Amino acid sequence: MSYAHPIPFRAILRHVLLIAGAALMLAPFIWMISTASKPQTEIFSSELHLIPHQFALAENLREAFAKANLLRFLLNGVIVTISIFVLQVMVALPAAYALAKLRFHGRETLFALVLFGILIPPQATAIPVFLMLHKAGLLDSYAALVLPFTISVFGIFLMRQFFKTVPDDLVDAARMDGISEFGIVWRVMLPAAIPAVTAFGIFSVVAHWNDYFWPLIVLNSEQLRTPPLAVAHFRNNEAGTSYGPLMAAAMVIIAPLVIAFLFAQRRFIEGITLTGIK
Amino acid sequence: MAQIELSAIRKSFDGTDVLKGIDFRIEDGEFISLVGPSGCGKSTLLRIIAGLEPQNSGQVHIDGRPVDAIRPSARNLAMVFQSYALYPHLSTFDNIAVPLRMRRLSAIERLPLLGKLLPARRAKERHIRADVEGIAEQLDIAPLLRRKPGQLSGGQRQRVAVGRAMVREPLAFLFDEPLSNLDAKLRVHMRAELAELHRRLKATFVYVTHDQAEAMTMSSRIAVMMGGELIQAGTPAEIYNDPDDIRVAEFIGSPKINVLPGRIRKDAGIDVLGTALKLSCHAATGECRVGVRPERIDVGAGPFSGTVVHLENLGAEAFVHLAIEGAGLRLIARLADVRHLPAMGSSVAFGFASDAVRIFDPAGKRIEIRLEQPERIREPAHV
Ligand SMILES: Nc1ncnc2c1ncn2[C@@H]1O[C@H](COP(=O)(O)OP(=O)(O)OP(=O)(O)O)[C@@H](O)[C@H]1O
Ligand SMILES: [Mg+2]
Numbered sequence: 001m002s003y004a005h006p007i008p009f010r011a012i013l014r015h016v017l018l019i020a021g022a023a024l025m026l027a028p029f030i031w032m033i034s035t036a037s038k039p040q041t042e043i044f045s046s047e048l049h050l051i052p053h054q055f056a057l058a059e060n061l062r063e064a065f066a067k068a069n070l071l072r073f074l075l076n077g078v079i080v081t082i083s084i085f086v087l088q089v090m091v092a093l094p095a096a097y098a099l100a101k102l103r104f105h106g107r108e109t110l111f112a113l114v115l116f117g118i119l120i121p122p123q124a125t126a127i128p129v130f131l132m133l134h135k136a137g138l139l140d141s142y143a144a145l146v147l148p149f150t151i152s153v154f155g156i157f158l159m160r161q162f163f164k165t166v167p168d169d170l171v172d173a174a175r176m177d178g179i180s181e182f183g184i185v186w187r188v189m190l191p192a193a194i195p196a197v198t199a200f201g202i203f204s205v206v207a208h209w210n211d212y213f214w215p216l217i218v219l220n221s222e223q224l225r226t227p228p229l230a231v232a233h234f235r236n237n238e239a240g241t242s243y244g245p246l247m248a249a250a251m252v253i254i255a256p257l258v259i260a261f262l263f264a265q266r267r268f269i270e271g272i273t274l275t276g277i278k
Numbered sequence: 279m280a281q282i283e284l285s286a287i288r289k290s291f292d293g294t295d296v297l298k299g300i301d302f303r304i305e306d307g308e309f310i311s312l313v314g315p316s317g318c319g320k321s322t323l324l325r326i327i328a329g330l331e332p333q334n335s336g337q338v339h340i341d342g343r344p345v346d347a348i349r350p351s352a353r354n355l356a357m358v359f360q361s362y363a364l365y366p367h368l369s370t371f372d373n374i375a376v377p378l379r380m381r382r383l384s385a386i387e388r389l390p391l392l393g394k395l396l397p398a399r400r401a402k403e404r405h406i407r408a409d410v411e412g413i414a415e416q417l418d419i420a421p422l423l424r425r426k427p428g429q430l431s432g433g434q435r436q437r438v439a440v441g442r443a444m445v446r447e448p449l450a451f452l453f454d455e456p457l458s459n460l461d462a463k464l465r466v467h468m469r470a471e472l473a474e475l476h477r478r479l480k481a482t483f484v485y486v487t488h489d490q491a492e493a494m495t496m497s498s499r500i501a502v503m504m505g506g507e508l509i510q511a512g513t514p515a516e517i518y519n520d521p522d523d524i525r526v527a528e529f530i531g532s533p534k535i536n537v538l539p540g541r542i543r544k545d546a547g548i549d550v551l552g553t554a555l556k557l558s559c560h561a562a563t564g565e566c567r568v569g570v571r572p573e574r575i576d577v578g579a580g581p582f583s584g585t586v587v588h589l590e591n592l593g594a595e596a597f598v599h600l601a602i603e604g605a606g607l608r609l610i611a612r613l614a615d616v617r618h619l620p621a622m623g624s625s626v627a628f629g630f631a632s633d634a635v636r637i638f639d640p641a642g643k644r645i646e647i648r649l650e651q652p653e654r655i656r657e658p659a660h661v
Pocket of ligand 1: 291292296314315316317318319320321322323488
């Protein structure tokens with residue numbers, strides 16, 4: 001009896017702490033959903049309650065969609081994140097293949113540069129990239145949103161690490177079978193690296209769907225706005241103090257990622273454990 | 279069908295010489311085994327033949343044509359890897375079809391979706407299907423064509439890898455330790471199958487292994503490599519009975535050949551463990567090494583004696599380990615008759631016939647010997 005006790009107590013403590021942490025993390029989301037479901041009068045009432053007395057989610061959503069072109073912003077988000085991801089894969093896979101499987105002079109130096117590139121925050125290069133886009137006349141366009149991210153050093157690094165684990169014999173077998181070097185990248189390495197590509201895709205899509213900084217810098221036109229930018233502008237211009245529609249808009253904006261997560265939960269977790277990051 | 283000629287092949291990795299000038303000619307239709315201890319450069323040599331690794335100097339000729347500037351696939355050789363190297367995402371059928379698709383379909387026809395719509399591709403695909411199914415039939419893997427490599431056993435994967443090599447009808451097959459991932463029983467079985475395949479296809483086989491039993495049982499010739507050099511090539515019987523070098527003698531044969539210290543006397547006779555052998559040689563006087571295969575040691579009678587320190591009874595044969603007092607030496611003798619084994623710890627006499635002896639100089643090179651003939655026969659020569 002003396003030593004059976006501490007273990008359940010510890011387990012309880014652990015769970016209490018975890019639940020408290022989870023509640024803390026979830027609170028803003030729950031508050032967002034709660035606010036999105038309340039009519040204006042309830043939001044500003046002095047008493048705090050989570051469940052609205054009068055359910056107004058539908059009205060708030062209708063108002064949000066009426067005041068801003070939310071569908072257009074969602075579409076922008078999809079176009080930008082998908083283009084970024086596809087281009088990143090097209091650059092990262094051949095580069096990673098060369099760094100992992102081909103022997104050439106300066107390979108280690110190039111790889112060191114890739115690692116070095118991971119250390120540089122995007123904000124540091126923001127001004128030069130902005131100026132380049134300006135000189136090229138590409139500001140305020142999809143290209144401005146996509147081009148700066150097509151070369152992902154993180155993606156190259158991740159894929160290179162994964163390609164290292166693909167046996168050399170497989171590459172040699174492909175060469176014997178007459179597959180060209182680029183063919184090996186797409187026909188042999190890509191199918192073998194689907195888990196890694198998925199993991200990278202998750203990081204890339206989440207990061208660029210939620211990116212606020214870069215679209216804020218390069219965009220002017222309203223019709224190009226990405227979802228986070230749209231929410232921010234929604235508050236400033238359209239909604240004023242009407243928080244109900246604002247929160248409803250925020251819900252719409254995060255919904256695609258949440259739904260994608262629910263569908264691909266297994267993959268998501270696999271991907272994160274695979275990369276061992278975060 | 280091809281004859282492969284290697285001349286003065288050298289290869290070094292990061293300054294270390296891995297191949298130190300290999301000259302070798304593989305005849306058309308031969309089953310040649312490259313054997314040698316781990317790290318001696320067998321795989322490297324095979325990869326140079328395949329074109330997967332460029333040599334530092336020297337030439338490879340296939341059917342008299344230099345192939346050094348030719349890509350691996352254009353050399354028209356097929357290779358079977360130790361790990362089989364099947365494409366994990368493709369079914370057995372597609373794995374075997376890859377070399378055919380790469381050769382017969384144009385780049386446009388190979389495109390994932392668009393290609394399927396082209397009428398020319400459909401006709402070619404029909405031929406490919408027929409060829410793949412024919413190969414699958416021959417190798418007994420027809421029921422497995424829809425499975426992925428991950429759903430196959432080791433032996434089945436091995437067959438698929440052989441199928442992928444066969445389907446393109448290459449000039450020669452290169453095997454890099456294809457059986458070493460299989461369990462012992464399956465290995466013996468596949469040994470017979472590969473030998474049978476060679477007889478049927480009559481193609482040139484170059485087979486790398488460090489398992490001398492595989493080399494002995496399957497090949498028409500064995501080439502023994504040591505430390506980046508090819509030290510002897512010959513039929514299995516030649517390699518076994520007439521090794522040029524003590525390293526060959528020690529590498530081939532299981533259990534290993536017994537090596538005893540010997541002395542070459544001034545009168546060209548040879549002493550072993552204080553007993554004179556009935557043979558002579560031309561070499562300089564001094565130390566030498568005397569090799570005798572375990573099965574040539576006669577236990578029970580002879581001028582030497584040893585203590586039985588270990589017995590291995592395999593049922594059909596037995597190995598007796600003998601310690602020789604005073605010499606700090608151990609010998610292994612093979613006994614064919616397991617019903618009369620000496621007792622552990624007992625002292626037994628043993629000897630060996632003169633023609634069982636192979637003599638090597640201190641550097642390991644073989645010394646030719648002359649068996650001493652009985653006086654009567656030798657006399658006429660004196661007269
Ligand atoms: N790509 C490479 N880079 C550097 N060294 C290499 C490379 N490939 C092989 N070596 C070296 O060359 C030597 C011979 O290698 P190889 O693979 O030919 O040996 P092997 O005879 O096939 O041995 P095993 O029986 O173990 O397969 C080894 O010492 C190995 O370390
Ligand atoms: Mg090897």
